Amino acid sequence: MVCLGERGVCLEKEVFPVKFAVVEKVLDLARANSIWPMTFGLACCAIEMMSTAMSRFDLDRFGAGVFRATPRQADLMIVSGTVTKKMAPVLVTLYEQMPSPKWVLAMGNCAISGGPFVFEGQYNVIEGVDLLVPVDVYVPGCPPRPEALLEGFLKLEEKITGKRRFPGPESRW
Amino acid sequence: MVERIKAELGATLKETPVGEADYRERGYHLFAEVASADLLNVARFFDERGFYLAALICVDYKEYLELVYIFSNHASLCKVKITLKIDPAKPVAPTISTVFDCAYWHEREIREFFGVSFDGHPNMTYLFLHEGIDFYPLRKEKIPVSDEDKKALGAFRPGEGEDTFFVNLGPQHPSTHGVLRVVLKMDGEYIEDAQPVLGYLHRMHEKMAENRSYLQFLPNTGRMDYLGPMAFNLGYVTAVERLCGIPVPDRANYVRVILTELNRLSSHLMWLGAYLADLGALTPFLFVFDDREEINDILEPVTGSRLTYCYFRFGGLYNDVDDAFVAGTRAFIERLRSRFSLYEKLVGGNVIFTNRTRGIGVITKERARKQAVSGPVLRGAGIPMDIRKSEPCAAYGEMDFDVPVGTRGDALDMYQVRIREMENALNIIEQALARLPEGPIMTEKAPRKLKPPKGDLYHTVETPRGELGIYIVSDESDKPYRMKWRVPSFSNLMIFPELAKGNLLADAVAILGSLDLVIPEIDR
Numbered sequence: 001m002v003c004l005g006e007r008g009v010c011l012e013k014e015v016f017p018v019k020f021a022v023v024e025k026v027l028d029l030a031r032a033n034s035i036w037p038m039t040f041g042l043a044c045c046a047i048e049m050m051s052t053a054m055s056r057f058d059l060d061r062f063g064a065g066v067f068r069a070t071p072r073q074a075d076l077m078i079v080s081g082t083v084t085k086k087m088a089p090v091l092v093t094l095y096e097q098m099p100s101p102k103w104v105l106a107m108g109n110c111a112i113s114g115g116p117f118v119f120e121g122q123y124n125v126i127e128g129v130d131l132l133v134p135v136d137v138y139v140p141g142c143p144p145r146p147e148a149l150l151e152g153f154l155k156l157e158e159k160i161t162g163k164r165r166f167p168g169p170e171s172r173w
Numbered sequence: 174m175v176e177r178i179k180a181e182l183g184a185t186l187k188e189t190p191v192g193e194a195d196y197r198e199r200g201y202h203l204f205a206e207v208a209s210a211d212l213l214n215v216a217r218f219f220d221e222r223g224f225y226l227a228a229l230i231c232v233d234y235k236e237y238l239e240l241v242y243i244f245s246n247h248a249s250l251c252k253v254k255i256t257l258k259i260d261p262a263k264p265v266a267p268t269i270s271t272v273f274d275c276a277y278w279h280e281r282e283i284r285e286f287f288g289v290s291f292d293g294h295p296n297m298t299y300l301f302l303h304e305g306i307d308f309y310p311l312r313k314e315k316i317p318v319s320d321e322d323k324k325a326l327g328a329f330r331p332g333e334g335e336d337t338f339f340v341n342l343g344p345q346h347p348s349t350h351g352v353l354r355v356v357l358k359m360d361g362e363y364i365e366d367a368q369p370v371l372g373y374l375h376r377m378h379e380k381m382a383e384n385r386s387y388l389q390f391l392p393n394t395g396r397m398d399y400l401g402p403m404a405f406n407l408g409y410v411t412a413v414e415r416l417c418g419i420p421v422p423d424r425a426n427y428v429r430v431i432l433t434e435l436n437r438l439s440s441h442l443m444w445l446g447a448y449l450a451d452l453g454a455l456t457p458f459l460f461v462f463d464d465r466e467e468i469n470d471i472l473e474p475v476t477g478s479r480l481t482y483c484y485f486r487f488g489g490l491y492n493d494v495d496d497a498f499v500a501g502t503r504a505f506i507e508r509l510r511s512r513f514s515l516y517e518k519l520v521g522g523n524v525i526f527t528n529r530t531r532g533i534g535v536i537t538k539e540r541a542r543k544q545a546v547s548g549p550v551l552r553g554a555g556i557p558m559d560i561r562k563s564e565p566c567a568a569y570g571e572m573d574f575d576v577p578v579g580t581r582g583d584a585l586d587m588y589q590v591r592i593r594e595m596e597n598a599l600n601i602i603e604q605a606l607a608r609l610p611e612g613p614i615m616t617e618k619a620p621r622k623l624k625p626p627k628g629d630l631y632h633t634v635e636t637p638r639g640e641l642g643i644y645i646v647s648d649e650s651d652k653p654y655r656m657k658w659r660v661p662s663f664s665n666l667m668i669f670p671e672l673a674k675g676n677l678l679a680d681a682v683a684i685l686g687s688l689d690l691v692i693p694e695i696d697r
């Protein structure tokens with residue numbers, strides 16, 4: 001019997017965990033080119049996320065413009081803004097509701113490390129969403145420009161398929 | 174007006190004197206300190222004379238806690254500060270939520286941030302915070318929340334009844350524009366009760382203000398209201414300038430007006446798109462973002478950012494605008510004017526939209542005053558009040574524009590008021606561009622280290638969403654002793670429960686959208 005497992009196809013899951021490398025690759029390619037993010041606007045960064053999805057920056061070029069309002073249909077959670085202690089349980093619940101395989105993109109300094117809201121005596125901000133859920137791509141900025149978010153998507157594709165869609169900018173360091 | 178109120182208030186209060194303050198320095202005309210037995214009488218006094226409760230603030234002076242009530246008037250400029258001293262060991266004060274409905278929310282806020290409990294308040298439970306925070310954040314000393322208090326604060330249980338059930342709208346919901354949560358008590362498809370639960374984006378701005386110098390706090394203002402950051406910047410810099418007496422050159426004042434109005438346009442455009450997306454029409458969203466990007470193209474070279482601007486400085490601007498900016502703005506005015514007819518065809522003349530919004534969420538003048546709503550919502554309800562007219566800052570006093578008002582006070586009126594406001598904003602920008610004077614953009618007299626003289630100030634400006642009030646207490650150090658932000662969205666949200674009552678759930682979303690809420694601004 002053939003079954004569709006978490007990350008690929010396997011035969012008789014319990015008995016012979018066989019994986020088909022080629023099928024796996026094809027599936028990954030499909031996933032990377034149709035990332036469905038969740039509509040999850042938290043704070044200021046969410047506006048830049050919307051700008052990215054709109055006509056000028058056109059996230060649809062990368063097959064990632066299908067924002068879903070429910071976590072059950074999404075594979076990417078863009079954490080776009082500050083995560084507070086009151087919001088944290090909600091965020092974790094949403095993450096758990098997403099079907100695997102799933103990815104998380106931390107957008108903006110707030111999601112990465114608490115950003116500008118970390119000071120002595122702070123009592124309500126989670127200093128980095130990676131304390132709550134595993135993060136795949138970090139996009140710094142306050143807020144990051146839409147181009148930066150697009151680059152974040154390309155990085156995620158690279159992570160999924162192992163290949164970069166475009167030749168990247170030459171590294172200067 | 175001020176004279177009359179002073180005499181009448183003096184007669185009501187008998188023993189306690191009513192002082193007259195320098196309005197230019199303090200932002201209010203009269204002040205008086207009352208005893209807690211008198212408070213309710215004073216509230217009724219202002220209610221009878223058509224005042225509204227602009228802000229309710231608590232300040233911790235260590236030896237005592239002070240409650241500050243700012244009463245203001247829509248018809249003519251008269252602001253009164255009433256203070257009430259309470260004992261920090263046993264902080265209790267009488268509630269005035271029976272007179273002014275909006276106090277219900279302010280008092281709940283003060284309860285969780287300062288631990289002051291209000292006698293006679295129907296619902297003293299958490300609004301912003303949660304059980305995980307075990308001290309009163311805005312008290313100067315760390316005072317733990319006692320178990321008893323915690324139990325009382327966490328007692329929020331939506332009531333029960335036969336045939337009713339509860340729907341959580343938010344905190345993750347596309348049409349709450351962020352992380353607002355409203356607990357709706359439903360009877361079938363109809364709403365029986367709505368209780369907003371806030372604080373999912375509480376970022377401690379007020380606490381931070383006490384830990385930063387005046388200049389260091391400036392970038393925070395742009396993050397409070399991310400759709401209209403210029404107006405928040407403007408409010409903050411003009412407040413500090415007023416406190417320290419820093420002059421501003423003419424050119425800077427004009428540029429401030431132009432940029433604030435451009436930002437107002439982009440904020441209203443965003444509202445238009447988001448509102449229609451809430452109602453189920455996604456196309457306008459794409460159109461408005463096109464226009465928004467044009468505004469960003471103009472603002473970005475000048476301010477250096479696309480969203481969370483931080484461009485104004487105490488005493489002037491960060492850098493000067495150039496000819497390309499002027500030409501770009503002129504071209505944009507032309508462009509947007511021609512787009513209005515498109516929007517009119519797409520939205521305003523669309524029967525689905527007009528039938529959907531006409532007659533829902535009707536706000537009467539009286540309710541608008543009691544709940545202290547402001548901005549386009551207030552004007553939609555028919556009260557012609559615009560702080561750009563009544564208390565002009567920057568160069569608004571020299572601009573010629575009218576104040577559009579609605580006639581029915583429903584959601585459709587809010588739409589029309591905002592559209593006319595956008596046209597007005599274009600006119601203002603055009604006038605300011607035509608008269609843009611040459612000269613320096615930064616005053617030479619700005620001190621490097623700001624240490625405002627002792628005292629307080631209540632300063633207001635008109636943001637795209639309404640009245641922003643900033644209350645600063647200075648103790649002559651380089652950090653504010655207390656800074657309170659009276660934010661428009663918070664006040665506008667307060668009227669939502671009564672608007673939603675008895676309506677269909679689908680209409681509640683349409684009403685919520687018409688209020689134009691920005692959540693980080695509510696939660697601060």
Ligand code: SF4
Nearest residue numbers: 044081108109110142
């Ligand atoms: S990183 Fe900056 S822009 Fe983004 S949510 Fe935080 S404060 Fe706002």
